[in-house]
Amino acid sequence: MRKIYFLFASLLAGNFLFSQATPPPADDNSLSMANTQGLLRTQLTLTPSWMMKGTSGNDSTSISSARTNVYLHGTLEYYWTEHFSTRGDIYYFLNKNSAPGGLKKNHSLQVGCSYHFMKGMSLDPYVGVCGGISLVQISPMDFMKGDSTFLPNYQVPSHLDPVWAPRVGMNFYGQHVFHFFVEAQYLMGTYRPAIGPILSINEIRISAGLGFNFVILHKEATVRPAI
Amino acid sequence: MPYSYYFSKLIDPNPMKKILVFAFLLVGISAFAQDRKPNKNVGGQFSLGVRSTISLFSDAGSSMGTGAGGQFRIRLYNFMNTEWFGDYLMSSIGTIGTRTDYHIGWSVMFYSPKQKPFKKYHPKPYFLTGHCFDYTRIAGNNPFYQDPNHSVASRWSSAVQAGLGFHIPFCERVDLSLSAQYMFHLGKDITAVTRTAVNGDEFLYIDKEEASINGHLLISFSLNIRCADLWHDHQKKGGARKAAPDPDGQNPKHIEQ
Structure with a gap:
């Protein structure tokens, strides 16, 4: 009988060991990033961009040169290892140009990967590359034939165009809740509508701001208390 | 009735059987909590991926095209993988026309039969061959010369392709792949000729001809994430895992990407 009580008592002791919770940190701000593996990084920011001239056939053209476009840019990035991550980006075009032939829509959806140079810092x-697709449309315009208007105020249908972009950037993980980031990408693509001229949609997009961290895996290794 | 009577009923004088049952339950729970052992036989791996494609067409006067698409892979054996893809490709014909291609097809990828331990960033080459269906549409974009018979043409064709490629595994789940393959299309030929109107405007004159074989080089970059194992290693009765063959007999943690 005594043996059974001992066994029971030892099982209970084991349960107490399992039921102990890790003491909560005194203050979340005292935690910092130690390791990016298993990290889900998110951000939403406003991104200015500048169109670059690109070649289209024998011509050098741009869909809206000398104009700053602004996008709402969201990112979801997952770190598989400390050096490698995959990411998805969405760009929503905000400041449409209502002038005839101006850029009306240029929303992008991109998927890519990044290589991060440093470890545990x-x-x-990082540098990265992504590919995706852009939904492009220009504002209604007149198509002239000689001196007469052939198609007045014609709205060209919106069009899906494949795009790709190299990317370079830097994150700063001070706290485990959020981070600062700055990045630039050079988007390359060509607008090829059913009607109207073929134009380049190459542009440089620069994003910067505050992003949020969600640690999914390896929580103990990823977040450390600051000394 | 004294309380000691109820305690005597509650505490079995011979509790060994109950303890054993409890112990087995604990073992079962701990077995579920264990991380899955590395699957040494890679057959059954299912990967999802996205791809960007560069197409170098050699007919209809079109220039280099770029495309986007998706794919999934089902690996059958250590030396054989299958890739099922869809592509949306666009290329310009000068500044006066556009060629659009939709590919849907599949390829079989053959790796070296010699198995090697998994290593990050080490390229794994393969030979691939397969079959594809292609919908092509060529259209002129000059609004003044829109002739339904000669400013736009489309066709369905069937293609076979073969080429070479390699994976670069960044971790055990994710790889970046690069492949170059040549596609031979069998279908009605579409010719596009640049013509000049009396006022000097250029436009595309498109015509459909008899069936012929034409081809193009397709270069694909893809990012693939292994997200499931459709069939696991063989299991013995009771759930114990059968030891997978290790061809080198050296590496107990052998995983082939």
Whole structure:
């Protein structure tokens, strides 16, 4: 009988060991990033961009040169290892140009990957590449034939165009809740409508701001208390 | 009735059987909590991926095209994988026309039969061959010369393709792949000729001809994430995992990407 009580008592002791919770941190701000593996990084920011001239056939053209476009840019990035991450980006075009032939829609959806140079550091410089698709449309315009208007105020249908872009950037992980980031991408693509001229949609997009971290895996290794 | 009577009923004088049952339950729970052992036989791996494609067409006067698409892979054996893809490709014909291609097809990828331990960033080459269906549409974009018979043409064709490629695994789940393959299309030929109107405008004159074989080089970059194992290693009765053959007999943690 005594043996059974001992066994029971030892099982209970084991349960107490399992039921102990990790003591909560005194203050969330005292935690910092130690390791980016298993991290889900998110951000939403405003991104200015500048169109670059690109070649289209024998001509050098741009869909809206000398104009700054602004996008709402959202990112979801997952770090598979400390050096490698995959990401999805969405760009929503905000400041449409209502002038005839101006850029009306240029929304993009991109998927890509990044290589992060440093390991276990607060500074996280990286390079990456992504591919995707852009929904492009220009504002209604007149199509002239000689001196007469052939198609007055004609709205060209919106069009899906494949795009791709190299990217370079830097994250700064000070705290485990959020981070600062700055990045630039050179988007390359060509607008090929059913009607109207073929134009380049190459542009440089620069994003910067505050992003949020969600640690999904390897929580103990990823977040450390600051000393 | 004294309380000691109820305690005597509650505490079995011979509790060994109950303890054993409890112990087995604990073992079962701990077995579920264990991380899955590395699957040494890679057959059954299912990967999802996105791809960007560069197409170098050699007919209808079109220039280099770019495309986007998706794919999934089902690996059958250590030396054989299958890739099922869809592509949306666009290329310009000068500044006066556009060629659009939709590919839907599949390829079989053959790796070296010699198995090697998994290593990050080490390229794994393969030979691939397969079959594809292609819908092509060529259209002129000059609004003044829109002739339904000669400013736009489309066709369905069937293609076979073969080429070479390699994976670069960044971790055990994710790889970046690059492949170059040549596609031979069998279908009605579409010719596009640049013509000049009396006022000097250029436009595309498109015509459909008899069936012929034409081809193009397709270069694909793809990012693939292994997200499931459709069939696991063989299991013995009771759930114990059968040891998978290790061809080198050296590496107990052998995983082939």
